[in-house]
Amino acid sequence: MDPTIKDFESAIAELETIVKRLEDGDLALEKSLELFERGVQLSRFCHAQLEEAERRVEILTERGDVKPAPTAFGADPGEADRTR
Amino acid sequence: MSDLFSLPFEEDKSRPAAPPLPERRVLSVTELTAAIRGLLETGFGEVWVDGEISNCRAWNTGHVYFTLKDGGAQIKAVMFRSTVRYLKFKPEDGLHVIARGRLGVYDPKGEYQLVCEHLEPHGLGALQLAFDQLKKTLQAEGLFEQARKRALPSLPRKIGIVTSLDGAALRDIIKVLRRRHPNAHLVIRPTRVQGEGAAADIAAALRAIVKVAGVDVVIVGRGGGSIEDLQAFNQEPVARAIAASPVPVISAVGHEADVTIADFVADLRAPTPSAAAEMVVTAKDEFSARVTRLSQRLRAAARSDLQRRRANVHALTSRRGLAGWPARLAMRGRHAAELTHQMGRAASAQIARRQRVYRTLRLRLEARDLRRHLSVIKSRLGDASGRLAAAARLTRHRADSNLASLAGRLGNLSPLAVLSRGYAVCWNADRTVIIRSAGAVAPGDRVRVTLHEGELECDVRRGERHGSDNQGF
Numbered sequence: 194m195d196p197t198i199k200d201f202e203s204a205i206a207e208l209e210t211i212v213k214r215l216e217d218g219d220l221a222l223e224k225s226l227e228l229f230e231r232g233v234q235l236s237r238f239c240h241a242q243l244e245e246a247e248r249r250v251e252i253l254t255e256r257g258d259v260k261p262a263p264t265a266f267g268a269d270p271g272e273a274d275r276t277r
Numbered sequence: 278m279s280d281l282f283s284l285p286f287e288e289d290k291s292r293p294a295a296p297p298l299p300e301r302r303v304l305s306v307t308e309l310t311a312a313i314r315g316l317l318e319t320g321f322g323e324v325w326v327d328g329e330i331s332n333c334r335a336w337n338t339g340h341v342y343f344t345l346k347d348g349g350a351q352i353k354a355v356m357f358r359s360t361v362r363y364l365k366f367k368p369e370d371g372l373h374v375i376a377r378g379r380l381g382v383y384d385p386k387g388e389y390q391l392v393c394e395h396l397e398p399h400g401l402g403a404l405q406l407a408f409d410q411l412k413k414t415l416q417a418e419g420l421f422e423q424a425r426k427r428a429l430p431s432l433p434r435k436i437g438i439v440t441s442l443d444g445a446a447l448r449d450i451i452k453v454l455r456r457r458h459p460n461a462h463l464v465i466r467p468t469r470v471q472g473e474g475a476a477a478d479i480a481a482a483l484r485a486i487v488k489v490a491g492v493d494v495v496i497v498g499r500g501g502g503s504i505e506d507l508q509a510f511n512q513e514p515v516a517r518a519i520a521a522s523p524v525p526v527i528s529a530v531g532h533e534a535d536v537t538i539a540d541f542v543a544d545l546r547a548p549t550p551s552a553a554a555e556m557v558v559t560a561k562d563e564f565s566a567r568v569t570r571l572s573q574r575l576r577a578a579a580r581s582d583l584q585r586r587r588a589n590v591h592a593l594t595s596r597r598g599l600a601g602w603p604a605r606l607a608m609r610g611r612h613a614a615e616l617t618h619q620m621g622r623a624a625s626a627q628i629a630r631r632q633r634v635y636r637t638l639r640l641r642l643e644a645r646d647l648r649r650h651l652s653v654i655k656s657r658l659g660d661a662s663g664r665l666a667a668a669a670r671l672t673r674h675r676a677d678s679n680l681a682s683l684a685g686r687l688g689n690l691s692p693l694a695v696l697s698r699g700y701a702v703c704w705n706a707d708r709t710v711i712i713r714s715a716g717a718v719a720p721g722d723r724v725r726v727t728l729h730e731g732e733l734e735c736d737v738r739r740g741e742r743h744g745s746d747n748q749g750f
Contacts, residue, residue: 201431201432201564202430202431205431205564205567205568205571208568208571208575209571211575212571212574212575212578215575215578215579215582216574216578216581218581218582218585220582222586225579225582229575229578229579229582232575232579233575236568236571236572236575239564239568239571240568240572242432243432243561243564243565243568244460245460248459248460248461248462249462249463250451250463250465251462251463251464251465252442252464252465252466252467253437253464253465253466253485253486253489255485257485259464259489262463262465
């Protein structure tokens with residue numbers, strides 16, 4: 194996604210810092226606009242990550258292969274059909 | 278057993294001397310020892326002995342040697358590898374046990390010993406003892422330290438699950454996740470969770486699942502059962518595999534009341550498999566809530582920042598004396614811009630003008646310079662030609678006077694010039710020899726005399742010689 198964002202953990206940590214700085218005020222207008230833009234970018238990234246993951250149930254076999262789990266372990270039959 | 282005491286291997290002085298043997302029979306040590314072994318091994322059969330273990334040493338062959346003792350006596354004991362592996366606990370010094378075994382004789386040393394087939398702890402159950410022992414060992418290694426415990430990932434990419442495919446644990450975990458985290462990605466590594474070899478199986482499954490890319494949390498466990506059913510989670514291989522995991526492990530074994538060694542080593546202990554799933558989801562929910570909260574705060578902070586700035590501007594502009602400032606500033610701004618523009622224009626015009634002047638000056642300068650140069654050349658040329666003419670004139674003049682002087686000198690040298698002064702030249706008659714002496718002619722000879730003007734042909738009448746000092750001219 195954005196190369197300047199490493200992962201959720203670092204994204205949320207950076208977002209936290211930005212919000213604190215903005216809340217403290219005392220920033221030049223340009224700086225505060227810049228921080229706000231970065232903050233919006235980070236919060237979008239986090240929301241996207243939360244939504245992005247796709248429901249999946251897989252089985253790791255003794256031979257080391259990863260296979261989709263039988264429907265009984267996976268989602269409802271309807272959902273499982275959609276992923277096929 | 279009474280016949281044991283009548284054996285002749287110890288002489289009993291209190292008794293009357295034994296009746297002489299009918300025949301003196303000498304036994305070798307080996308024969309005697311073999312006889313003793315035969316008696317001990319058949320005479321006792323299986324025995325149960327209650328005693329305390331001491332001098333316990335496990336050999337790397339797998340056999341364990343120890344001494345069983347009580348207040349009055351001790352007996353050497355051995356337990357061979359084939360039976361040691363069925364022990365639930367580790368024999369160690371100070372342990373009060375009941376041993377089941379048979380007596381044996383070790384011929385090379387002449388020792389008898391109890392060959393144990395089974396040991397069970399006195400009082401405690403063997404399982405409990407094994408549990409206590411492993412717990413003590415792992416604790417000493419620091420594997421239960423709080424500092425080792427890792428936090429669950431905020432948003433697990435893949436959730437690894439190590440359990441039985443057909444157990445209640447898996448169903449419970451999936452049910453919770455489907456409800457609370459609909460887009461979770463699960464990777465299940467099926468394993469046996471009870472019975473012989475289950476511990477090794479679970480350990481292998483744990484080592485395998487943490488290698489799957491993206492798995493950043495693992496739930497290991499099983500549903501409830503008897504204490505024997507949960508034993509695999511009390512064994513060292515499972516504990517070691519959990520401790521070695523590079524990602525956080527949640528142990529979820531049995532019910533709330535069941536505590537296993539796995540629970541102590543895991544990063545997080547869930548009372549049940551469902552609870553383990555809830556923990557994973559809670560971390561995700563907390564992350565989600567944090568993101569939402571932060572987004573709101575971000576917007577609020579930006580809003581209040583803008584409002585504060587607006588208020589500052591308003592406060593400034595509404596202050597008396599400053600009311601007209603914005604417009605004035607704006608006008609000034611415009612004025613300044615114009616001025617700048619004008620200045621710029623003026624400056625560039627001036628530069629252009631100066632450039633023109635400079636160009637003209639330079640041309641003129643160059644032209645003048647050329648002219649001066651030319652005139653210098655011309656004057657030098659004129660000078661030169663004048664001097665050349667003068668030189669030429671001089672030369673010709675000199676030549677003329679030279680010529681005149683030469684002519685004069687030539688004139689002086691001419692015999693005619695002497696003749697003009699009155700001299701005459703006397704030649705012989707043929708006019709080939711000049712007569713310089715009177716003696717050269719005799720009277721009657723004809724001579725010729727050259728005069729300044731003309732010649733005379735004369736006959737000599739007489740000759741008269743003067744002194745030689747008057748000879749010549």
